[in-house]
Amino acid sequence: MIVNCTLKKSPITSNTEALINKVINQYEILGVETEYVRLVDYNILPGVSSNEGSGDEWPMIFEKILDSEILIVGSPIWPGGPQSSVCVRFLERLDSLFHEKKLMDSETGQFLVYNKVAGAVVTGNEDGAHATSKNILWALEEYGFTIPANVTTYWVGDAGPGPSYIQAGGEAALYTNKTLRYMVHNTTFLAKLLKENPYPTNLKKLNEDAETESNKVQKEKKISKS
Amino acid sequence: MIVNCTLKKSPITSNTEALINKVINQYEILGVETEYVRLVDYNILPGVSSNEGSGDEWPMIFEKILDSEILIVGSPIWPGGPQSSVCVRFLERLDSLFHEKKLMDSETGQFLVYNKVAGAVVTGNEDGAHATSKNILWALEEYGFTIPANVTTYWVGDAGPGPSYIQAGGEAALYTNKTLRYMVHNTTFLAKLLKENPYPTNLKKLNEDAETESNKVQKEKKISKS
Amino acid sequence: MIVNCTLKKSPITSNTEALINKVINQYEILGVETEYVRLVDYNILPGVSSNEGSGDEWPMIFEKILDSEILIVGSPIWPGGPQSSVCVRFLERLDSLFHEKKLMDSETGQFLVYNKVAGAVVTGNEDGAHATSKNILWALEEYGFTIPANVTTYWVGDAGPGPSYIQAGGEAALYTNKTLRYMVHNTTFLAKLLKENPYPTNLKKLNEDAETESNKVQKEKKISKS
Amino acid sequence: MIVNCTLKKSPITSNTEALINKVINQYEILGVETEYVRLVDYNILPGVSSNEGSGDEWPMIFEKILDSEILIVGSPIWPGGPQSSVCVRFLERLDSLFHEKKLMDSETGQFLVYNKVAGAVVTGNEDGAHATSKNILWALEEYGFTIPANVTTYWVGDAGPGPSYIQAGGEAALYTNKTLRYMVHNTTFLAKLLKENPYPTNLKKLNEDAETESNKVQKEKKISKS
Numbered sequence: 013m014i015v016n017c018t019l020k021k022s023p024i025t026s027n028t029e030a031l032i033n034k035v036i037n038q039y040e041i042l043g044v045e046t047e048y049v050r051l052v053d054y055n056i057l058p059g060v061s062s063n064e065g066s067g068d069e070w071p072m073i074f075e076k077i078l079d080s081e082i083l084i085v086g087s088p089i090w091p092g093g094p095q096s097s098v099c100v101r102f103l104e105r106l107d108s109l110f111h112e113k114k115l116m117d118s119e120t121g122q123f124l125v126y127n128k129v130a131g132a133v134v135t136g137n138e139d140g141a142h143a144t145s146k147n148i149l150w151a152l153e154e155y156g157f158t159i160p161a162n163v164t165t166y167w168v169g170d171a172g173p174g175p176s177y178i179q180a181g182g183e184a185a186l187y188t189n190k191t192l193r194y195m196v197h198n199t200t201f202l203a204k205l206l207k208e209n210p211y212p213t214n215l216k217k218l219n220e221d222a223e224t225e226s227n228k229v230q231k232e233k234k235i236s237k238s
Numbered sequence: 239m240i241v242n243c244t245l246k247k248s249p250i251t252s253n254t255e256a257l258i259n260k261v262i263n264q265y266e267i268l269g270v271e272t273e274y275v276r277l278v279d280y281n282i283l284p285g286v287s288s289n290e291g292s293g294d295e296w297p298m299i300f301e302k303i304l305d306s307e308i309l310i311v312g313s314p315i316w317p318g319g320p321q322s323s324v325c326v327r328f329l330e331r332l333d334s335l336f337h338e339k340k341l342m343d344s345e346t347g348q349f350l351v352y353n354k355v356a357g358a359v360v361t362g363n364e365d366g367a368h369a370t371s372k373n374i375l376w377a378l379e380e381y382g383f384t385i386p387a388n389v390t391t392y393w394v395g396d397a398g399p400g401p402s403y404i405q406a407g408g409e410a411a412l413y414t415n416k417t418l419r420y421m422v423h424n425t426t427f428l429a430k431l432l433k434e435n436p437y438p439t440n441l442k443k444l445n446e447d448a449e450t451e452s453n454k455v456q457k458e459k460k461i462s463k464s
Numbered sequence: 465m466i467v468n469c470t471l472k473k474s475p476i477t478s479n480t481e482a483l484i485n486k487v488i489n490q491y492e493i494l495g496v497e498t499e500y501v502r503l504v505d506y507n508i509l510p511g512v513s514s515n516e517g518s519g520d521e522w523p524m525i526f527e528k529i530l531d532s533e534i535l536i537v538g539s540p541i542w543p544g545g546p547q548s549s550v551c552v553r554f555l556e557r558l559d560s561l562f563h564e565k566k567l568m569d570s571e572t573g574q575f576l577v578y579n580k581v582a583g584a585v586v587t588g589n590e591d592g593a594h595a596t597s598k599n600i601l602w603a604l605e606e607y608g609f610t611i612p613a614n615v616t617t618y619w620v621g622d623a624g625p626g627p628s629y630i631q632a633g634g635e636a637a638l639y640t641n642k643t644l645r646y647m648v649h650n651t652t653f654l655a656k657l658l659k660e661n662p663y664p665t666n667l668k669k670l671n672e673d674a675e676t677e678s679n680k681v682q683k684e685k686k687i688s689k690s
Numbered sequence: 691m692i693v694n695c696t697l698k699k700s701p702i703t704s705n706t707e708a709l710i711n712k713v714i715n716q717y718e719i720l721g722v723e724t725e726y727v728r729l730v731d732y733n734i735l736p737g738v739s740s741n742e743g744s745g746d747e748w749p750m751i752f753e754k755i756l757d758s759e760i761l762i763v764g765s766p767i768w769p770g771g772p773q774s775s776v777c778v779r780f781l782e783r784l785d786s787l788f789h790e791k792k793l794m795d796s797e798t799g800q801f802l803v804y805n806k807v808a809g810a811v812v813t814g815n816e817d818g819a820h821a822t823s824k825n826i827l828w829a830l831e832e833y834g835f836t837i838p839a840n841v842t843t844y845w846v847g848d849a850g851p852g853p854s855y856i857q858a859g860g861e862a863a864l865y866t867n868k869t870l871r872y873m874v875h876n877t878t879f880l881a882k883l884l885k886e887n888p889y890p891t892n893l894k895k896l897n898e899d900a901e902t903e904s905n906k907v908q909k910e911k912k913i914s915k916s
Contacts, residue, residue, distance in 0.1 A: 092329020555770020
């Protein structure tokens with residue numbers, strides 16, 4: 013599942029989409045099926061639940077994510093983010109994974125995206141790719157995704173306003189062409205490996221263990237104070 | 239002008255609003271008139287121009303900002319931002335200040351918000367206030383706002399999910415009550431000072447000077463290469 | 465291998481160490497051997513190479529990392545980082561992994577830490593844990609570490625100056641006690657899995673493939689321009 | 691006062707210094723005297739106090755900052771920071787401004803750097819300038835510096851490893867040459883304005899006012915609970 017968080021609705025040209033198309037092409041070479049969504053074309057309501065009610069088109073997107081083994085999030089860079097508002101909206105909506113009990117595995121307490129892997133694709137004029145990738149990948153790690161080695165691919169140009177990816181000829185950028193291949197290969201490998209060997213971690217059991225410890229510490233403190 | 243970037247539409251209780259109300263109260267004590275906008279109640283289209291066309295309610299908000307001397311941006315914290323998607327949308331839309339020629343002073347080239355000052359108000363459960371304030375204030379500094387001393391006010395609780403500002407009794411938090419006063423006093427002082435003593439900087443002239451230097455350096459390099 | 469990036473030399477009490485001790489304890493329960501280093505006790509010279517010459521104690525630390533299967537980086541939070549200068553120094557020195565050819569696998573071009581996993585432990589008074597973890601984990605992902613699900617564990621208190629982890633009774637904090645267990649279990653599982661099933665990705669081959677593409681694109685552009 | 695936070699000791703060529711030299715040149719044109727310090731040439735001990743004892747060369751640097759009206763912080767970009775470890779060390783040591791009572795004005799409680807202004811100069815291969823500037827300027831704003839409009843100047847090249855500022859011909863970069871002039875002019879103007887018109891804010895009085903409010907809120911809560 014590849015999500016493009018451009019600010020531009022279809023069919024306006026999206027630089028992030030141009031880079032994503034290369035990613036899709038590499039997945040195809042590996043025989044990995046991809047689904048692509050341009051999020052701004054949908055009505056994603058503000059909020060942090062899995063369903064914000066009437067008119068909310070998030071549930072359909074969310075289902076696609078849950079059906080996939082790999083999530084690639086693409087975002088342009090703008091001041092104030094640095095990832096786009098559409099990207100932040102996307103990550104906010106995924107927060108339900110973290111706080112809605114019904115979305116956790118009833119036996120292990122694992123978040124629903126455990127054993128899925130994620131990567132980031134970023135394009136910008138000039139700066140902010142690392143920060144954008146950090147924000148995306150860290151949130152996903154908290155939600156339960158695994159982040160394989162070398163899964164950030166991006167293009168930015170020289171400092172200051174200037175041409176974007178397509179116009180600047182970013183499609184010839186060697187570093188970007190290298191790293192997108194690393195991302196595709198490493199996500200594909202680790203997604204398969206985790207599918208066959210899922211995390212055995214029982215969060216519920218660990219929670220109980222943690223509660224026991226927390227209670228014990230608190231008790232000891234009270235005793236030492238009296 | 240105070241903007242609340244909560245994800246919750248009116249009349250749902252907003253924790254950020256509760257803190258903003260304290261800020262408004264302090265401005266009132268100083269005799270400073272305030273206008274308050276809850277951004278999520280308006281239809282702010284995605285984009286980075288000053289007007290994204292049919293249905294876009296941004297131009298009205300933008301005008302209010304240009305009519306004010308102080309801009310306070312309030313945001314909750316969510317994973318992936320850390321500032322909210324509504325806040326990022328707000329900062330994206332202000333980007334027109336930076337790239338639309340019609341919005342620059344015809345004589346000095348100054349961005350339209352020169353001589354205005356800004357501050358940030360942040361609330362979250364547990365973490366991310368510094369990062370949110372950084373993202374807000376840095377973008378505003380780039381757009382031409384001046385950032386006075388001590389203009390970040392925030393509340394966050396202990397690590398991990400937990401009660402928000404109102405429920406946690408954050409309204410009694412001493413550090414937050416101190417810093418919001420610093421913010422109100424320092425923004426009020428500096429806004430008045432800059433109104434009476436505007437930046438004389440002529441960006442257009444400096445741009446010409448920079449072009450002369452850049453051209454000269456490039457010429458010298460060519461000579462040294464040949 | 466667990467690295468504590470506190471600013472305080474031994475034997476001064478380190479709050480980050482107090483949290484790290486819990487992490488070590490959990491690894492012991494799982495039968496995982498740990499080695500602990502308090503970086504500020506060593507003379508780590510500024511630079512980004514694997515050996516900065518006379519007096520540099522980094523090579524010995526670096527070797528320990530290469531000998532381990534799991535890397536846990538602990539850092540306190542201070543303004544300007546938010547991770548400590550000792551932590552930034554640590555991550556800078558690891559940069560050799562990314563740019564020193566002798567440190568890459570001669571056949572696959574993989575960075576030397578491929579198939580190792582990493583996690584982050586953060587303590588601070590009040591704010592910045594997410595940002596610190598992002599900075600740590602993202603740099604490690606770029607260097608070739610894999611980031612398992614839920615490998616950030618931290619403690620921060622309420623907004624503003626206040627007691628640190630130990631004094632505030634953070635050792636009873638339930639969320640921290642939960643997440644440190646997730647981290648220990650998930651890093652242990654994935655480190656073992658990757659040891660038995662290493663990434664097959666041949667970066668060298670992908671680099672060649674990327675070069676072919678970049679050259680082709682550049683050629684086409686020249687043709688379309690003429 | 692201009693601080694270079696390069697990792698390279700004198701006399702190794704520093705790219706950040708090359709850009710700083712341009713900044714110094716512009717200040718000279720305006721008749722503003724500058725002092726330049728390359729921090730890595732000094733022994734700055736880890737810690738957050740104004741004096742870390744035997745061998746610590748920070749107190750001498752700190753005095754220079756207190757004697758200046760403008761502080762410009764220059765930093766290279768490295769993974770894990772993104773600002774350098776030397777830069778983070780610098781900002782950590784300034785933290786004494788924020789927590790050492792003896793460094794606050796006895797009458798107003800103002801931090802010692804109130805009425806001083808600050809700017810940031812950043813150089814890197816490819817990405818991270820915005821994030822570095824955010825981290826620097828935000829910390830300085832918290833310590834009591836004022837951040838004028840447009841005081842970030844930087845150079846970064848295309849995505850991926852590549853030549854640095856000098857080698858890449860960054861000295862001809864128009865955007866960088868423009869923004870360094872904005873920075874020099876705006877810091878000079880605002881430093882002079884604030885020297886003649888210092889902040890009247892009495893933080894001590896505001897602290898008392900805040901305490902009264904916090905106590906009142908806490909009292910009301912207890913009543914409403916009983």
